[in-house]
C-alpha cells in the first residue's frame with residue numbers, strides 16, 4: 071500500500087466544499103492518477119455547525135487555521151479562505167514553516183505577498199501551487215510554467231474576472247442598467263466579499279500580475295498595474311459600442327517592452343465578432359503568445375465551485391505525483407524586479423461626455439482634441455431632454471499621453487460636465 075498524501079483544508083465555502091466533494095467522489099481515480107491515495111485529515115472554517123452540503127464527520131476539526139496548518143497529520147495545507155492578509159497569510163506562513171506544501175486559490179494574497187511566500191517556501195524546500203487563483207478552472211498557470219516553458223513569452227492578455235463579464239454581457243443582452251445587474255450578480259453569489267475587488271478590476275489585476283511574473287520572470291508587481299474598473303460603464307456605452315460593432319470587456323494585457331513591463335487591466339472595446347467579443351457570462355479567456363509557439367487561447371469557466379475545485383485538485387495531484395515546480399516557474403530569489411512602463415501603444419479611443427448645451431460647446435471639445443494632436447474619426451451628439459447634451463467621440467489612433475493632455479483641455483473648456491468616460495478600442 072502506497073503512503074497517502076494527507077491534506078488539511080482551511081476554508082469550506084464555495085471552493086473548499088467543492089474540493090471535499092471531488093476527494094470523496096473521485097478517490098480511486100485520483101489515487102490512480104496521483105500514484106497514491108489523497109486523504110483529508112482535518113478541516114477548518116469559521117462556523118463549525120454550518121451545513122455545507124458535504125459530510126465532514128470523518129475529518130478532524132480545527133477552529134484555528136494556523137493550528138490546522140501545523141498539524142503533524144497533514145502533508146499539504148490547502149488554503150481556501152481568501153484575503154490578502156489575516157488568517158490566510160498567517161496559516162500559509164505557518165504551514166511552510168512546519169514543512170508543508172501549500173495549495174491556494176488566493177490571488178489577493180499572492181499578488182501582495184507572493185514573492186516573500188515563494189522565497190520562504192523555496193528556502194524550506196516546499197512548493198506553493200496556485201492554479202485555482204487565476205481564471206478558475208482554466209489550467210493557465212500550468213500552461214505557462216510547464217507547457218510553454220521553452221518560449222520567450224511576448225504577451226499575456228485576457229478576460230479574467232467572471233463577475234465583470236457577467237455584468238457587461240447581461241447589461242447588453244437584457245438592456246439593463248449597471249446597478250440592476252450588479253444587484254443580480256450579488257444575489258447569485260458571484261461577487262467577492264468586497265465587490266470592489268471585482269468591479270474595480272482589482273481581482274483581475276491580481277490575476278494578471280501573477281501571470282506576468284511567470285511569463286516574464288519578474289517579481290509580482292501588482293502596485294504597478296494600471297487599473298480601471300467597470301463601475302462607470304453605462305448601458306448607453308454598451309449600446310453605442312454595439313452600434314459600432316464592438317463589445318465592452320474588462321481586458322488585461324501584460325507585455326515586456328524595451329521600456330519595461332506594461333501591465334494594464336481596463337475596460338476596452340473589442341470587435342463583437344472576435345473570440346474575446348463573443349465571451350458570454352462568467353466565462354474567462356486567456357491568450358498567451360510565445361516566440362516559438364505563436365498564440366494559444368484558453369477559454370473556460372473562470373469561477374464557481376466545480377471549476378475552481380478542479381484546479382485545486384490538479385495542484386494536489388501534482389504534489390502527490392512528486393512534481394515540484396517553483397512558485398513562479400523559476401527560483402523566486404532569481405526573479406528580476408521589473409521596471410514598470412506605462413502602456414504606450416497607440417489605439418483609437420471611445421469618449422463619452424456630457425456637454426453644456428450652448429453654442430460653441432462642440433467646437434471647444436474639437437479644439438481641445440486638436441490641441442492635443444488627436445484626430446476625430448466620428449462625433450455624435452444624442453437627443454436629450456436635460457440641460458446637458460450627451461456626446462460621443464471616436465478618435466483615430468492616439469496615445470494615452472495625448473489623451474491625458476486632451477482631458478486637461480476639456481476641463482479648461484468650461485463646457486464639459488464631469489469627467490468623460492474614455493475606453494480604448496482594442497483591435498484584437
Ligand code: NAP
Pocket residue numbers: 080081082083084085086114115116117118120133134135150151152153157175176177178202203206372373374375378
Ligand atoms: P467563501 O465561499 O466565502 O468561503 C470562505 C471560507 O473560508 C468559508 O468557509 C469561511 O468560513 C472560511 N473562513 C473565512 N475566514 C476564516 C477564518 N478566519 N478562519 C477559518 N475559516 C475562515 O470563498 P470562496 O468563494 O470559496 O473562495 C475561497 C478562495 O478561493 C478565495 O481566495 C477566492 O478568491 C478564491 N477563488 C474563488 C473562486 C470562486 O469561484 N468562488 C474562484 C477562484 C478563486 P465559514 O464558511 O464558516 O464562514
Ligand code: HSE
Pocket residue numbers: 203205206230231232233234260261262268273372373374
Ligand atoms: N470573483 C472572481 C470572478 C472569482 O468573478 O472571476 C474567481 O476568481
